[in-house]
Amino acid sequence: MTGPKTKALAPQTFGHLTKNEKAIESDSWDTVLREKHPDMLDGLVQDPRSFTLDDLMDESKFPRVEKTVTMQCSGTRRIEQITKYAGQGDEVPQAPWAEGAIGTAHYVGVSLRKVVKACGGLVDGAKHLELYGADTYFKDDEAMNYLVSVPWSKVKANEVLLAWEMNGEILPRIHGYPLRIVVMGYIGARSVKWLYRIKAIREPSRAPMTDGIQIQEMPVSSAIMSPWTKQVLIHNGKIRCKGWAYSGGGRWPERVELSTDGGFNWYTIPLEKLSRKRKWTWRSWEFDLPCDVEGWIEIVCRSWDNSRNTQPPDVRTAWNWGLHLTSSCHRISVYSVNKDAAGDESAARGTWDEYEKFWSQPDPRDAKD
CATH class of the missing domain: 2.60.40.650 (Immunoglobulin-like)
Known part of the structure; x- marks a missing residue:
């Protein structure tokens, strides 16, 4: 399963930042967005444009949304399938996950629908939003940036967030600082981290899918x-x-x-x-x-x-x-x-004293003539 490829944008390094360092890094990220992608939300929208974090966090422009959301990877408990039969080669050594590839957190952000509305809405039959993440991954012997899409119907229902806060703190780097997507009720792969671009398109991106069927909602x-x-x-x-x-x-x-x-x-x-x-x-x-x-x-x-x-x-x-x-x-x-x-029967697992007591009644090995 190979998705469309994009030019790699170097991911941020991990670690803890001071308040000033966070402000500097936030400014640097906004500069990257403006220089590399002057239109953060582009494609089939009426008015392609860019948004800084300050823009998104301005409550006079975008109502703030808080949601508690579970994210579950579509590969949760994959080890059980691998143990039964081999499957797609890349997933066997890279992601033999058990039952822990799931988690729940409280997020703060804005509805992606409101941001699309600020760009004048979709045009020319656009039905999907393509999401670009600044991390590089390896698939089918190729390295590429992360790229998936969500349907406009999901966005229109206010079930897709642009989030900058997690569990009462600034979004941790490992969870996508400074900005990530949170798609409610879908597989975790749709909730793109280190978001740097959104593109309105007519057809969905090809990944992730299995057996030709796109994976969106998680089963029970x-x-x-x-x-x-x-x-x-x-x-x-x-x-x-x-x-x-x-x-x-x-x-x-x-x-x-x-x-x-x-x-x-x-x-x-x-x-x-x-x-x-x-x-x-x-x-x-x-x-x-x-x-x-x-x-x-x-x-x-x-x-x-x-x-x-x-x-x-x-x-x-x-x-x-x-x-x-x-x-x-x-x-x-x-x-x-x-x-x-x-x-x-429990004596057979006991101490030597218990063995001796047990053997005193039925002989340990010998039968009587």
């Missing part, structure tokens, strides 16, 4: 973050489990369920054990999962969203060549040691 998904797979768990009949559930496109998880027997029987997590529901964010959860089993067990998690979408049972049903959107039920294998379990 969930994951167990604790315990970890292959852990030995010593418990008293209940295993403390924690995780997240999320659905894209403005949907939200309504129910989360856990199983200790591979998905034959399910426990519904009580609503009071889920975080509050919001339109654009995940719901975290925790639950003491009943378990009387001794030995290896498979804990499974699945979620249902408010549109009654749920997760397919097995990763094979979610496999695709691009290794995106692993939305199947999340499964982990753990070794259960139930301290409350009664019976002599």
Whole structure:
């Protein structure tokens, strides 16, 4: 999957800045925008023009917007697909991610729709906004700047932000300082960091996609973050489990369920054990999962969203060549040691004294004549 190529604009180095350094760097960034791209928003708009950060932050021109948004990479839990079958070569060594490629933050910025309106609106059948990021990535043996698009219908719904603040602080460099895109309910790849240009176009950019289908909204998904797979768990009949559930496109998880027997029987997590529901964010959860089993067990998690979408049972049903959107039920294998379990079978895991006591009743190796 290769997107259109753009001339590389050197990304900023990472690190902490003083207040004065931030002001200087902000001025330098605005200079780069004016010199390299005099029209920050161009293409099929009535009046192409550039905007400084001061312009965007002027509340007399653009109403300020605050949103709490979950961003989930389309490669979340990709390792499960890789383990099943090989797929697109670049993704195997570069991004074998597990269930942690997701996060939630509070952003402050302005609606991209208002900025487009300030340019006189779209013209000549424009239906998409192309977003240029000043980072370089490697794909299909080529290096290029980051470039994706979002449909005008998404922008028109005020669901795309130009953000400069994250969790009450200036946008961190690693998250796209000084300006990034935040697309609500879409895959994280659409939320371009280090934004330096927006171009109105008729057709969508080709990336990111899988099997010829553009990836936009995330499907309903969930994951167990604790315990970890292959852990030995010593418990008293209940295993403390924690995780997240999320659905894209403005949907939200309504129910989360856990199983200790591979998905034959399910426990519904009580609503009071889920975080509050919001339109654009995940719901975290925790639950003491009943378990009387001794030995290896498979804990499974699945979620249902408010549109009654749920997760397919097995990763094979979610496999695709691009290794995106692993939305199947999340499964982990753990070794259960139930301290409350009664019976002599537990002695086989005990101390030497317990072995001796056990052997005094049934002989350790020999049978009587």
